[in-house]
Amino acid sequence: MKRFLVVIALAGVLISCKNTNENKKDANDSVVATTAEEGKAEEVETNYVPIDSDEALVAASLMAAPEASRAGCKVIGYNMAGEFVTFREGDNEFIVLVDDPKKSGFNAACYHKSLEPFMARGRELRAEGKTGPEIFDIREEEAKSGQLDMGKPGATLHIYYGESDLYNPETAEVEGAHYRYVVYLPFATAESTGLPEQPIGANHPWIMNPGTHRAHIMISPLHNDKKK
Known part of the structure; x- marks a missing residue:
C-alpha cells in the first residue's frame, strides 16, 4: 500500500513539473512574440x-x-x-x-x-x-x-x-x-x-x-x- 502511495506521489510530481515547464515555455513564447511585435511596431512608427x-x-x-x-x-x-x-x-x-x-x-x-x-x-x-x-x-x-x-x-x-x-x-x-x-x-x-x-x-x-x-x-x- 505504501509503495502504491509513493508511486502516485511521484507521478503527481512529474505531472506538476511537466505542466510548469509547459507554462514556462508558453510564457517565453509569449514574450518572444510580444517583443517581435513591438519591434515591428517601432519600425512602422518611424515618421519620415x-x-x-x-x-x-x-x-x-x-x-x-x-x-x-x-x-x-x-x-x-x-x-x-x-x-x-x-x-x-x-x-x-x-x-x-x-x-x-x-x-x-x-x-x-x-x-x-x-x-x-x-x-x-x-x-x-x-x-x-x-x-x-x-x-x-x-x-x-x-x-x-x-x-x-x-x-x-x-x-x-x-x-x-x-x-x-x-x-x-x-x-x-x-x-x-x-x-x-x-x-x-x-x-x-x-x-x-x-x-x-x-x-x-x-x-x-x-x-x-x-x-x-x-x-x-x-x-x-x-x-x-x-x-x-
Whole structure:
C-alpha cells in the first residue's frame, strides 16, 4: 500500500513539473512574440516626412556637424526659395552648408571655418559657370601663388548624405543618410603622410588628390547596416 502511495506521489510530481515547464515555455513564447511585435511596431512608427521648410532644412543639415557643436554652428546655403542666405551666425569653429533643396537626395556639409575662403571661392566659380576641372585648375594656381587661403592644415569637412530627401522631425535624421569625412592637407603626398593613394579596404583612410592644393585624407565609415 505504501509503495502504491509513493508511486502516485511521484507521478503527481512529474505531472506538476511537466505542466510548469509547459507554462514556462508558453510564457517565453509569449514574450518572444510580444517583443517581435513591438519591434515591428517601432519600425512602422518611424515618421519620415519631406523637408519642406527652412526650419526643417536647417535641422536636418545640422546633423552633418558633431553633436556637441551643433548649437554654435554658423549655417549658410540655399533656402527653400532658392536664395543663398545666412540662416544664422555662429560662435564656434564650424560652418554648416545646408543641403540644396533644389537637388535630389540630400547632401549637407560641415567644415572648419578656416576653410571658408576655399569653399567660398568654389561657390563663386560655380556661379560663374565654371566646370569642375576648371575650378580645380583655378584654385590650384591661386593656392600655389598664395592668393587663395587654404585654411589650417588638418581642417576637416564632415559630410552627411543620402539618396532620400525625407527626414524624421523628432530626431532630424535623414532617411538612410550616412557620413563621410575629409581632412585637408594641402600639397601632401603618400610619401609625406604614409597613406595609400587608393583605399585598401572598406573603412580605410587614403589620400586623394595628392600633391595638389586639394590633397586630403578620405575617411568613409562603414554604414550602420554593414558594421561587423
